Amino acid sequence: MRSVGSRIELLKIIAHPVRIRILEELTKGVKCVSDFEEFLEISQPNVSQHLSLLRTHGIIDYYMDGRLRCYFLRDPIIPDIIKLLKKDYIEELPAPACCSVTKKGTYPGKRSH
């Protein structure tokens, strides 16, 4: 099992608009570099850089098909994260009851309300 620490590292890596779009596409199926180049509208070297970063972190991998590199998802947490990013939340979390006590909050003075 991966540690929470390495999961945070993973979050950091994927928390980028281009990389999320790459991963979103890969949840749908295999794609090669020039497929991405087309719909991401960024330069080929930049696409490669993002793919490379994702790959060195074990998030994606590829196989060769002629001179194409066909990328695919490897880390099973990705589809769950993508799903979560699209999940609809209606409200904020309920505010805690006023003046609940924090660790230090056996505060001697008067409470302000």
Add this chain to the structure above:
Amino acid sequence: MRSVGSRIELLKIIAHPVRIRILEELTKGVKCVSDFEEFLEISQPNVSQHLSLLRTHGIIDYYMDGRLRCYFLRDPIIPDIIKLLKKDYIEELPAPACCSVTKKGTYPGKRSH
């Protein structure tokens, strides 16, 4: 509903070891700054900076209790993310069938395997 773009921004903000620990604690309940100072073992200004960042992004908020600031969770996605970070995945995603066709992949040449 929040856009996927703003959710990516949120990911970026929370993808930091200290901030995840703060949020993890807040899923358990209200905490004040000096509570964090204690168990995070970082300086008070640094705690405040992290809290401030989380607050300006609407992820957490606080109420006053005397001179204490009692912080609590606001964004309902946080508990779900924390849960996901701790979720146990046994294997990698299944590799796609060899040589499946990408958009450009009606490749005329021989396949390398």
Add this chain to the structure above:
DNA sequence: ACAATATATTCAAATATTATTATATTTTTA
């Protein structure tokens, strides 16, 4: 073998993030 295609790597510049130090603000107690 040579040209073309698909992709990767390297370097540098611009920008963003992080932690530290010093100082300020606010509320409460004496």
Add this chain to the structure above:
DNA sequence: TAAAAATATAATAATATTTGAATATATTGT
């Protein structure tokens, strides 16, 4: 009302991230 406690803000320095430009590599077609 002055001191203290709790917390915030600002400025800085160190570091990391991001992109762009140029170049390199690898595979296939001729």
